[in-house]
Amino acid sequence: MAKLSKTFDTSLEAALHWFSFGLKVIPLVPNSKQAAVKWNAWLETLSIETIQSHWSRNPSHELACIVGDGLIVFDTDSEAAERALSNIEMEHGCRPLFIVQTTRGCHHYFRRPSDAYAKSDSHDSSAHPDRIDVKTGRGMIVLPPSTGKVIKSCYAPNIGGLDEAHQAFIDDVFKHNGRQPPRPSRPYEPSTETADPTPVTEAKLATLNALLEHISPDVGYEDWLHVLMALFHETQGSEDGLLMAIQWSRDGRKYKGQREIEVKWRSFRQDIARPATISTLIKLVKEGGADIQAIMSSNQEAFSVCDYEVINPIPVPAKQDERPNTSPLTAFSLQGQLKALQDDLVEQKHILGKLVLQGQATVFYAAPNSGKTLLVLHLIIESIKRGILNAPQVFYVNMDDNSQGLVEKLQLAEEYGFHMLADNHQGLDVGRFRQAIEQMIADGTARGSIVVLDTLKKFTSLMDKVKSSEFARLVRQFSLKGGTVIALAHTNKNPDAAGRGVYSGTSDIVDDLDCAYVIDPVPQPDDPTHKVVEFRNIKRRGNVAQAAAYRYTLEPDARYEELLLSVQEIDPSQLTVAKQAAEVHSDAHIIESISLCIDDGIVSKMKLADAAAERARCAKRSALRIIEKYTGDDPAHHRWNFTVQERGAKVYHLLTPPSGPTEDPPPS
Known part of the structure; x- marks a missing residue:
């Protein structure tokens, strides 16, 4: 299989290439991961014409793509993560036919078959350097030649030529990351029997606190949210549980204040089919290397420890007459806050x-x-x-x-x-x-x-x-x-x-x-x-x-x-003059070389560029740029012009300098 090599002179050229490759390209603000347009409106009209129009007007914009459901990209941010991903690929026989090199690792592109379920997932690479980020669906990934992104290898002519990432491969990536393999939500059928809630004893609260001491509040957002859900479930949404969640969260770098915790807490519900439980906390403690038996032994009566994995909670469909009277978004409303803001x-x-x-x-x-x-x-x-x-x-x-x-x-x-x-x-x-x-x-x-x-x-x-x-x-x-x-x-x-x-x-x-x-x-x-x-x-x-x-x-x-x-x-006009003078001074050596070549009778454009580049000891592209920059009919700003002769040939001649003081560059 032949390796495809490709470099790009402009972002427009790159955007057109990746669009023809099959990717849903989208413009980015330079040196950022911020889309320069609204996603939905852009994707609805995405075409060669819209791409050409946008990058012609915004040549400095970089580019990314919306991955979509038909693709999945595995993102490594360290050598450990790259080794782990390579091992999983080899084990499943999945070849990464398109790899992008980043400043810290690589992006591995695969097709995602329609019967393979996945979701985007990210991690704190400083806390978990060996974990692998996943991008699919509405996930966005930055493309070459944007800042820090280059093609490492590409053996596929388009996305249809990529290898498939089947379900077992995807599941093993999530297992490696310590995550539950992703699956579609299953309809929940609530039980008709309602059990009495287990009393929240002092021993239970003590055990929860003991577990939290071994879990960093700077875990990824998903784990942090599951910890709060587990505390809510085990304390039956009590104020004791809320206080525990606040005290644990406030030691983290990302803590935004007590109000954020309270809002999250009020949005949780007790009637969840498969709630996050103490097993969530136990799992995170084990991942941190603590002795879970020693922690639990001091409060054996508080919980019955089981071995099942954490499953994402699925809310119980509320009956028509049981729906809450107010939306959870009401907690964020600024209604009544106008005077304070003013x-x-x-x-x-x-x-x-x-x-x-x-x-x-x-x-x-x-x-x-x-x-x-x-x-x-x-x-x-x-x-x-x-x-x-x-x-x-x-x-x-x-x-x-x-x-x-x-x-x-x-x-x-x-x-x-x-x-x-x-x-x-x-x-x-x-x-x-x-x-x-x-x-x-x-x-x-x-x-x-x-x-x-x-x-x-x-x-x-x-x-x-x-x-x-x-x-x-x-x-x-x-x-x-x-x-x-x-x-x-x-x-x-x-x-x-x-x-x-x-x-x-x-x-x-x-x-x-x-x-x-x-x-x-x-x-x-x-x-x-x-x-x-x-x-x-x-x-x-x-x-x-x-x-x-x-x-x-x-x-x-x-x-x-x-x-x-x-x-x-x-004054802006003075600045313009100063910048023009600086440019002429910077270009002086190449200007002089071009002028001498024209004097010597080298007057066709490409031959002039070759001869001037050799004389000035610069790149041919630089000489060509200076030829074009100082071509015109105004002696105050230009140095030469051309006449069009037979078969469209451009023949250059020097302009007569204006009388009086000029901005001609000094001899080198």
């Missing part, structure tokens, strides 16, 4: 130039030493001087500075009346900062406060999806209470194909905050004494600027106050 609102006015709105959470990404701290401090001070900001409500949390830098910035804070906070000063650390933010959310003092985080990596792990998402949730709560957060973060070391900065870490911060900017330097070949940077918006909510630019001095002996005073906003 009290938390703040005026959404521009507070840092036109880059930040009050009451929102904004992040600025920039390379180290790009001046992001200098620029933000300049904007804060300007807003204080103009009366836009109330200085005592501004808190600059400086967690990434040396002693000299801290003293310089504290002098500014003292002069203009805003607060400067620093790590290991006045008892501040990240833990106490979070406690203070939570207190401000609870007592209403978040409203009107401006908090600057310098830099964001000191407050959370940007590479950890769970931690960064949880921190973003805290920031969102703060902004919903009328607070404003401005976070400073770093870009990756490697820029994108256009040479622009790319935000570091997972996409969760950009996805969850209101606005995000990347700060890119604009080269200044003719003025080495100043630096120019451009704020480029990559995510916005509300009327904020799409872009803004500033310049400041680079004089080595300038004091920090002098640097601050040198900051000036640049």
